[in-house]
Each structure stands twice: as C-alpha cells, then as structure tokens.
Amino acid sequence: MRTLRSIRHRLGLLLALPTGALVVLGATGTAAQAGRWSAADRTDRQVALVAATEEFVHQIQRERGLTAGLLGGESGFRVQLTAQRTTADTSRRTLDDRLAAGPPGADRIRAALGRLDGLAALRGRADTGTATRAEALGFFTDAVTALDAAAFADRGGDGDQRLADALTTLHALAGATEAAALERGTLNGVLAAGAFRNGDYPAFVRIAAVKEAALARAPQTATAERADALAAALRSPAAVTVAGMEQQALDGLQGGRLPVAADDWWRAATALVDDLYRVQAQAAADASARAAALRGQALRTLLADAGLTLAAVAAAVLLGVAATRSITRPVAALVAGAEDLADRVLPRAVEDAQNGREAAAPALRTGAGATAELAALEAALGRVAGTALHLAVEQSVLRRNTTESLANLGRRNQALVTRQLGFLTALERGEHDPGALANLFELDHLATRMRRTAESLLVLVGEGSPRRWAHPVPLGDVIRASLGEVEDYRRVVLRRVDDALVDGSAVADTAHLLAELVENALAASPPDTDVEVFARLAEDGCLIAVLDRGPGLDEEELARANARLAGRESFLVGREGRLGHYVAGRLAERLGAAVRLGAAPVHGVSATVRLPAALVAPATSRAAAGGVPA
Template sequence: MRTLSSIRHRLALLLALPTGALVLLGAIGTAAQAGRFADAGRTGDRVALVVATEEFVHQLQRERGLTAGLLGGEESFRARVGPQREAADTARRALDRSLAADPPGAERVRAALAGLSTLAGLRGRADTGAADRAEALRFYTGAVTALNAAAFADRDTTGDRRLADALATLEALSRATEAAALERGTLSGVLAAGSFRGGDYPAFVRITADRGAALADVPRTALPERTAALDAALRSPAAVAAAGMEQQALDGWAAARLPVRADAWWQAATELVDGLYVVQSQAAGDASARAAELRSQALRALLVDAGLALAAAVGAVLLGLLATRSITRPVAALAAEAEELADRVLPEAVERAQTGGGAASPGAAAAAGTAELEVLGAALDRVAGTAVRLAVEQSVQRRNTARSLAGLGRRNQSLVMRQLGLLSALERSEQDPAALANLFELDHLATRMRRNAESLLVLVGEASPRHWPQPVALGDVVRSALGEVEDYRRVVLRRVDGVLVDGGAVAEVAHLLAELIENALTASPPDTDVEVFARLGVDGCLVVVTDHGPGLDESALDLANTRLAGRESFLVDGGGQLGLYVVGRLAERLGAVVRLSPAPVHGVTATVALPSALLADGVRPVPAVGVAG
C-alpha cells in the first residue's frame, strides 16, 4: 500500500497541480480574449448593417425625388420611377439578408422598416395620380429619417476612438446626403408644378439650412482625405450648376413660373447627391476597415493566448508522460492480456465445453515493470483462471439443461402424439354426439399441448419431427394453426391466396402462425375477431394477423420486435412471453421476417413475410377465401 500511495502521490504532484493551474490561467486569459474577439465581430456586423441600411436609404431617396416630380406633373419622370423602385426593392432584400444574421441594432432597423408597410399602396396611388406630392414627401422622409436614426443609434458604444470617429463622419455625411436628396425631391416637385405653393418655400429653406449644418459637422471627425473628397464633390460642375438653379429658385420664389426646368434640376441635383453618397460610401469603407482591423487584432491576441496556454498544458502533459512511462507500458500489457482473455480464451473455452471437449487454461499474464504491477499481474492470472472455470461450468450446465429440456420435450411430444392417436380412434368409434363433442374438445386440448411441447423443442434448438411428403395449401396450413389455439372460433380468414407451402416447412409455418394468432386472441377483447390475410407477392407470400385490442405503445412494440428478430435470449424474460421467442426462432429457421406494428384503427398487426423458398411451384387457380374459424 505504501508503494501504491507513492505512485499516486507522484502523479498528483506532477500532473494535477501544475496542469490544473496552467489550464485555469490559460482558460481565463483565453476567455477574456475570446470575449474581445466576439465584441469585435459584433462591431463588424453592426457596421455592415449600417452600410446595408444606408444603401437602401440612398435608393429610397432617389425614389422619393422621382415620385415627387411625377406627382408635381413632370411626366418625363414616369419612365424612371419603375427601374428606381426595382433598385430600391433590391437594396431592401440585401438589407433583409443582413438582418437575418441578427447583428446588433437589428431590432431597431426592423422597427424602422415597419414604417414602409404601406409603400406598395403609395406607389399604386402615385401611378394613378391619387396621391398628393406633400404626402409622398412626408412618407419617404419619415421612413428615411427612421432608418438613419436606427442605423446610428449605438455608434458611440464601440469603445474605439477611431471607429467612433469613422461612424460619426458617416452619420454626418448621411445627414448631409439626406438633406441634399430631400432638397432634390422637394424642388423637383415644385419645378414640376411650376412654382412654390403652400409651405413649399419654408420647407425648402429649412432643408438647405440642414444640409449646411450637416456639412459643417463632417470635418470635425473625418479623415483628411474624406474632407478633401467632400470639397471636391461640392466643387464639381454638377454641384455648381445645382447651386445656381437653387439660387434662381430662391430668388424667384414668388414668381408664377420658376425659370428652372425640372429635368435639368434633377440631373444636376442627382449628380451632387451621388457625389455625396460616394464620399459617404468611402467613410463607410473606413468604418468597415477599422472594424475588420479590430477583429484581426482580437483574433491575433486570442491565438497567442490560446497557443501559450496550449503549449503550457502540452509541456505539463509531456512531463507527466515521461514520469508515468514505466507504468503505462506494463499496464497496457496487462490490458492486452485481459482483452485476450475476454475475446479469445473465454469464448474458446465455452465452445469446447459445449462440444464436449476439455477446457483450456489461460496463459500467464505479461511480466510487469514494477512490484505493484507484478502483484496486479498475478491477481489477473487468478481472475482469469476463475473466470474460465466459471464460464466452462456455466456452459456445461446450459448444455446439460438444453439436453434435458429437449429430452423432456420429445417425451411430452411422444405422449401427446399417442394421446392424439387414441383420441382419433375414439372419435371414429363414438356415435353419441355429446360424447363426440367432448372428445373433440380433448383432441383440441391435446393439439395445444403438442404445440407447447414443440415450442420447448424450438427454444432448445431442436427441429420439428413432423413433415409432410407433399406441398400443402396455405389455407390448410392456416387452418392447422387455428386448430392449435384456444379460442379459434373468433378467428376470421378474410382472404388467403391459394399458394402451396413446401411439405418440409408446413409444421413450422403452422406453429409460427399459431403463436401469433394466440397472442392476438389474448390481446383482444373476447367479443372481437382476429383477422387473417394471406397474399402472394413477387418475393414470396405475406401473411397478416390483425387484432382489435388496446394495442401496444412504441417501447413495447420495439421490445417485441427485438424478441421476434432473435436478438434477445428467452432466459432474460423469465417466461413471460415465450411465444415471441418461439416465433423468432422459427422465423430465423425458415428465413421469414416477422414484425409487429400498430393496426390502422386500433390493435396490433403482425406481418409474416414467407420467402419464395418455402413455397412449392404452382398456385391454385382460385384463391381460397376464409370464413370464421
């Protein structure tokens, strides 16, 4: 015990303490880095959602301007509205795909998209002229404002200054682009109508002021190259032309007819909006690149921490393996000896005992490298010897028991056969109907006793001594099975095809069917029938026995089918359902397949697939239709 304790003590010191400490520290560090990596991944997903949302917003802004111009009376816009709606729908589908991954902020964007539920109706009314220009501008502007607010709701929670500045720049450019796009749409409607009407002029002035404020916010957080790109977009020829048209509209705000054409304004303003959107897309690229950079940094840190933790753990394990090498090899040798005992020595000893041969003794266990393992090897030798002796004794007992049961079964069968012969002679000579009926009942009872004796022979592996020299019709085989069950009057033969069964298999087929019919009668109420069908098929004959009892649950059916398939010994059941084991043995011997399944309404259906090898050549021309048994 002292040496065994020292081995456990050394292994505990060499493996448990350092390995546990290293694994714990490594797990803590790796978990922290994994959290940072996950946060970086969520940030990247959030930025991707912002980009997809802004692309959809850009398409809605263009659709808003064309719709406003169309409703203002500019019919040349009608041809452009349809393709632009398709572009907006495509951007919406791309946004929906981004939302399907459920990135951070998805719920807010989904809530904002709910405001577009009536978009299809507005489009239809715009095509027919039933919608009002101011109504369309309010609808689209409300949707765009909600989407922008949802996209940038949590931009200050990233934890990284560079990414926060990139998102702030993107938001300012988004507001500037929206103001320019709204200005484009508003003035397009005004120019299509010819002049400012109602509240068009104050709204237009307010939009231009909003655009100027948003543009002034961009340089505060933007990279120098983004500021330069924005200045270039605002100094482009289209931007200059749009500014001139805008000033003309402001100067002539009270004129009955503004001196600017709607299509010319749309062209210049659209180039300006597109230029601003290009800068906005570049800012979105900056945010995406920073998010990807943060994710890469987190991944590198995670891999480094995981690698260090793994290296430390591997080093501890290697040291432990070196310390235990002198133990594992002898233990492996002992394990091999034990496997040899279980896989070869014991089965061979049992087989020799069953065939009447002598029992072999197991070899000595492999030599161990330490005193402790040498003691274990000697103990294994003793265990092996005892196991072989017990296995041989059990095998001999089973063999003798099987022989005794077979002898008892044959004696019972012989006595029952003599009893049946005597009863047959008495039946032929008896004239009194009452006495003859009693003799018939005794004959039926003796027939059932014969089946029980033959069941015992089947369970111990003996073949049935009864054979017919000629093939027998399947209907007669079924009726023979009915003669071996108690309540045969409740059995109805619905349809039995006139197929012939080979004479050598008649007794065993009848025995198999009798067991199934007996089970069906026992499982069903006494006032119901048990139905039997038999149909000839391409690969043999199918016999079906159906009862109308309460049926079996799924677990009970699985257990019964396991027994019918011969995958369980009848000794484990304690004699409760020996009939199923008898059917399984007979089915295996005949090459048949028997299976239980739920009946169509209620009850259980037993199907027996008899192979073609059991059928004689030739089929009766008229199928036999059964009646009540």
C-alpha cells in the same frame, strides 16, 4: 483516498494544483480574447449591415424625389420613376437577404422597415395622382429617418477610437446625403409645380440649413482622405450648379413662377447626391476595413493566447510526467529488486548456505538517472539486503542444526521407547498375576504414548515414521490403534465406522494424526463427557470426524488453529504451545489429507479429516488385511 497512497498520484495531485491554476488563468485570458474577437466580428457584421441599409436608403431617396416631381405635375418623371422603383425593390431584397443572416441590429432594421408597409398603396395613389407631394415626402422621409436611426443606433466602435470616428463620419455623411436628397426631392416637386406653395418655402429653407450643418460636421471626425473627397464633391460642377439653382429658386420667390426647370434641377441635384453617397460609401468601406482589421487582430491574439495556454499546459503535463517518472521508475526498480531479493536471491542464498556453498551478495539497482536521494536509498537498501542475507543464512544454519539435533533426540527416544515396549511385552507374556499384569498394561500404554511423543518430534523436524505395513489395514483397527496412544481412551466412543481399508504406507501416520486430534478433544471436553468418532466412506475418499463436548472456540481461535493445521505457521514461532496442531498439520500434508476444525452441531468443536481416495478403499476381503501391532 486509497489512490493517494502512491507517489505517482500524490505527485500528480501536487502538480495538478499549479497546472489547474495555469489552465484557469489561460482560459480566462483566452475567454477575454474570445470576447474581443466576438465583439469585433459583431461590429464587422454590423458595419456591413449599415452599408446595405444605406444603399437601400439611397434608392428610396431617389424614388422619393421622382415621386415628388411626378406629383408636382412633371409627367416626364414617370418613366424614370418606374425604373427606380424596380431598382429600389432589388435593393430591398438584397437587404432582406442580409437581415436573414441575423447580424447585430437586424431587429431594429426590420422594425424600421415596417414604415414602408404602405409603399405599394402610396405608389398606386401616386400613379393615379390621388396622393399629395407632402404626403409622399413625409412617407419616404419618415422611413429614411427610421432606417438611419436604426442603422446608427450602436456606433460605439467597441473601444477603438478609429472605428468610432469612422462610424461617426459615416453617420454625419448619411445625414448630409439625406438632407441633400430631401432638398432635391422637395425642390423637384416645387419646380414641377412651377412655384412655392403653402409651406414649401419654409421647408426648403429649413432643409438647406440642415444640409449645410451636416456637411460642416462630417469633416470633424473624417480622415484626411475622406475630408478631401467630401471637399471635392462640394466643389464639383454639379455642386456649383445646384448652389446656383438654389439661389435662383430663392430669388424667384417674389416673382411667382420659378425660373429653373425641374428636369435641370433633378440632374444636377442627383449628381451631387450621388457624389455625396460615394463619399459616404467610401466612409462605410473605411469603417468595414477597420472592423475587419480589428477582428483579424483579435483572432490572431485569440489563437496566440490559446496556443500559448495549450503549450503551457502541455509543457506542465510533460514536466509533471517526467518528474513523476524520474521518481516512480527508480522506486519501481527498487521494488522489483526487493521482490527478487525476497523471492529468489535470499531463498537461493539460504539453499547455498545449507548445502555448504558460499552465498552471493545481493544487489539492488535503481537504473540510470536516479536522483541523489534515491541513490542514497538504494545504498541503504543494499545494506539492508546484505544484513537480511546474513541473518537469513545464520537462521538457516541454526534451523538446520536445531532440526538435526531434534531429529537425533527423537530417534534416540524412539529407540529407547521401542526397547521399553519390547521389554514390557516380554514381561506381560510371563506374568500370571492379574494385578501385576494390569500394572504392566498401564506401563505399556504409557510407553506407547511416549513413543507417539517421540514420533511427533520426528514429524516436526521432517522425519518419516519407521513403522510401515505391507498390506492394507482395516479403518476400525487404525482408529483403535490411535486410541491406544491417548490418555483416558475409555471416554472415546466409536459411533459409526464404515468398513474400509487404509493403505499400509499411511497406517502409522493416519493413526498418529487421529491420536493428536482425539487427545485434543479429550483435553477440551469435561471429564464426565464422551468424545465421539465417525468415519464415513465417500467417492472422494474417507471423512473422519472427532466431536468433543467442550466450550468451543471463537472465530479468531478457529482461524488460528486452522492456520496451524494447514501448515501456514511454523511450530518454532508459535506461542500457544499447541504442538499437536503442528504435528497434525505436518501429518496431513504428508498424507495429502485435509484437516479442519469447526463448530460442532450442538456445542464444542468438530475436527474433520478427509483422507484422499488413493489411501482408502472399501473392505472387500478381510483376509487380505494385516493387523496393527500393539
């Protein structure tokens, strides 16, 4: 969880929880509204399918009546029947087009339309007179009943009472219209035949009763407007005529031939059926309008909920971003100020203090709009910065004084040792006793080591070596001079040293650097082993290697030693007392050389020094080289 370490990400996570809960709640409400809109849209398309189905039912009801009249013996219906079949087929194609769109209930309507698969065959037998009236009436009535049942199989209204009442009214009116249309077709066939035959009379009475019951049910759930329209249709002249003809037909049962003409009955009954169908169509329009209103209302609510949810989420995100920025920006300003304090202000203040100038007081700024807590943090960090500046100036002054004291001490020691070496050299020249001369040589060697120690002190405080040579010096002489500055130099073996010249300005520092590495190698090696020195020329300079036979160093110790050699650690903070590493690192930096410790090929430690090509050249003329004084 590395990303949660920042204030920005933690605040983001903190604000993400309530924002996520808000999104879930908003999404749940929006999904519920989407479900209501989907249900309303489904109902709207379902009502439109019911209307299209009832239009087709109305056409085949008329074809049923004309077919019954033709089969009853009234040939005058043939022309009307032909035209009606064309109208019914057109209505069927319109219904099929609507079904192709896949509205709710389409599968049920398609299944009910299967009842009409034998329509073409029935029409052919009706034209040739081989079909019976009962067969034709039963075929069409079965299809109409199946279509009505499929159309009104789902009329719950999706919880809306007005829509449910409108669908119930539409269903009742469809039943009443079907009963009136069936009565029209049944009696049309009877009148065409001239009298009731077989079971015609009971069927006619039963149909009339069904019609009256359906007409009585329709006003129960109808609106006042639809109830008035139905009442007007039942009081129309066509309705009065139909009622009179019904009574005449019933009264004429005992007389044999009925006193009503089939053509007159057909016109009056068709006018009544058409009036009832218009009321039914109006009820269908009411249901469709209510469904469309519900869909529009659900859509508006859905859009409002979605908009509120998006607005709430956007507001939460904006507030979260603003809250995060109100914290992160001042903190970032403090961080930038602290970095500027560390990288520029404090070093400049230290430099001013070292040069005797007054150091400017540091200041940290969070910028406008910071909270009280951040303002307090700014004040606290400002005090910390002031204290840090004060301590840095004190340390700088202390370091300067310490450096000057050490440099003075080093120069004094170097002067004394140099005088001592001169005095010993004079004694050596005048001494002829071998024993005394050997003792003088030992004192000379000891003084030379003391001079290196004094020069090491000067190196640590940044002072240059006073020893300079005007001419290049052979690399072998430089290495031998370094051996003269270490104890137990007899254990050092020069394995291979290429013939090369070292620039005179780098001779003293190079010999001093090698003396520090060789002395460390001698200290790390057992007393009965040798330290080996190799020096090879290369295109990019000269590589000098010092190999000891000691126990070696682990990876952590090597890393710390290389850090000291690379100058990444001050000798003032070192705790291991290995000043030779710090001296070697300062000398390598001064020479532009690279010093590194590593594991030796067999065991022990290998110290390598890579002198740059500018300081080393192949020895082409030994006569041009100067010697290294003792």
